[in-house]
Amino acid sequence: MESETAENVGFIARTMKNFGFSELWLVSPKADLRDAKRTAMHSAEMLERATIVPSLRDALADTDFRVATTATRPRSEANIKRTFITPKEFALRWSETDGITALIFGREGNGLMNDEIDMCDFVVSIPTSQDYPEMNVSHSVAIILYELFNVGTKHPLRKGADAELKMYIAETFSQILDRVDMPIHRRSMSSRVLRNLLGRSYVSRREATILLGVLRRINSKLQ
Helix, strand or coil: CCCHHHHHHHHHHHHHCCCCCCCCCEEECCCCCCHHHHHHHHHHHHHHHHHEEEEHHHHHHCCCCEEEECCCCCCCCCCCHCCEEEEHHHHHHCCCCCCCCCEEEEECCCCCHHHCCCCCCCEECCCCCCCCCCCCCCHHHHHHHHHHHHHHCCCCCCCCHHHHHHHHHHHHHHHHHHHHHHHHHHHHHHHHHHHHHHCCCEEEEEHHHHHHHHHHHHHHCCC
């Protein structure tokens, strides 16, 4: 997101090549990408092939799973937007499901905003010392891609639910909350909890289809 330092972009490209990843998307970068080639070393072609988009929404358009990364962890259980899993937990779930996953890293200075995290299915955070939890973004990329590389995706066990199917589930659930007169201040939180559960579990298409059918039947009865 809005990369500020050319050196970091180069290091990220180099790290991606180290671990066999090739789809680099840059959202409204501020850095001069010509300078990034110095640190990219033998992965400069990654920068040349990178897709540059003006907004995070554009970057997420054709993805099935959207994963935010952050060093800012919740101080209490009330902050459900930033409830996170570790890179190792994420890698294990990712390896068992197919589908296109977008892994989103924030700005060097202040990471991802709450509204950007809200566009994602769940959050991954690297356990670090509380004395200084913020890591350089290129180091964060290296740790998470290392975990993904270790598990691989040669034999996905299930077909993952795509973004459109999860959207239908969320919309139907929201309609149910309206019909049962859930207090307004609780609706958003309840919807976010459902999205967290669907996202972190990497729900299969079969599971999601059955769940959607149940929710639609409930919604129809209430109507």
